[in-house]
Amino acid sequence: DAGKHMWPGDLRAIFGTLHDLNSAVFGSGRKPFIFQEVIDMGGEPISASEYTGIGRVTNFIFGVKLGQVFRNENKASNLHNWGEAWGTPNSNDVVVFIDNHDNQRGHGGGGGPLTHFEPRPYKLATAFMLAHPYGFTRLMSSYNFDRSNTDQGPPHNGDNINDVTINADLTCGNGWTCEHRWREIYNMVAFRNIVMGQNLQHWWDNGN
Template sequence: MIEFEYGRKVSEKFLGIDGQTLTQLETLGESWGFAPSEKALVFIDNHDKQRGHGGGGNYLTYKNGKLYDLANVFMLAFPYGYPQVMSSFAFDSSDQGPPADRQGRTRSVHDRGQAACAQGWVCEHRHRSIANMVAFRNATDPATLTDWWSNGSNQIAFGRGDRGFVIINRESQPLDRTFQTSLSAGTYCDVIHAEVDRCGDSTITVDSTGQATVNVEAMDAIAIHANAKL
């Protein structure tokens, strides 16, 4: 079943509505009145909610920029429900249709075999952090929530057993800290900043005790998983 409240409640934490913070997300799930995880389809936004339809509410959309991407990183990392990633087109009014030519024919999202996401198509699913977190989701399923940490406000980190670890910094200053993970020792590709087909210099080292020292820039995240171990 579609758990519409998920996107609203997660968005409100990222937006800081009425003083809400990311720290509160630790207990997200059935205790919030949500459907059982194995039956819940969840999303940050969909075609109705991004336009304020269907009861409205505070839903993040592509128009929120980095904040939207971070919320999707959380959704894909946290062990609740079946996540649905949005892929849409830009709009200025709620009844505006997709990109079209002068004859009203919808323009293809591809142009000569290349994605044309800058031509009216947003393609949220192609945002690097969102696209790469799909692999994180697959790599960590069905591991449970472990190693939760927060600064009591809008910096959080958590693991998925020995399968993955994610850090989200929604604050305006960098986060420089050593985290305890349940991952095995080694060097991992930070999939938030790596390209889909190569890691480059985006690496995180986990020592023999499972600890990793990282610096996470403001409004940014880091994610590593077992299938991205180098």
């Protein structure tokens, strides 16, 4: 979190002291997966490129641009060259997502991303993200909150946080949203796991 508030050289030194992962679990010589929150919407004094040699960086522009497409503010056909051609960092350098805990509340990164409050375009954008090979994808799992009170905490009863209840269709109840349990999304996770490492081929669109 807030990686851009630390000097890249300091982060490199800190990460350099990390041990390899447990070989009994992950195999020999495996390193921790590191990504850093670096909000770079373009033209900022601190660039994400300063951090990409250390670990992956968050790509906030990704969710904003997809949000514009799936809100019909831009043509889906323009996604034919989605990825680096849109001025985004190299696919191997980024963690991509539709929204996160900050920008779904209008904080950090902003730009009006899609959130679970717009379920139809949110599902479409997430499905596209999971179908496309660009970046390392991250899903959001939220709870419902009053959009006029962005500091509202998780669903609770008195001093206790509500348990997550699971509905018959595998979605969550009791105030929890759990986007990762939406059928359209978990099915696309399965799709991505199968096609991982493959290039995008045979793009087709109708010009819209």
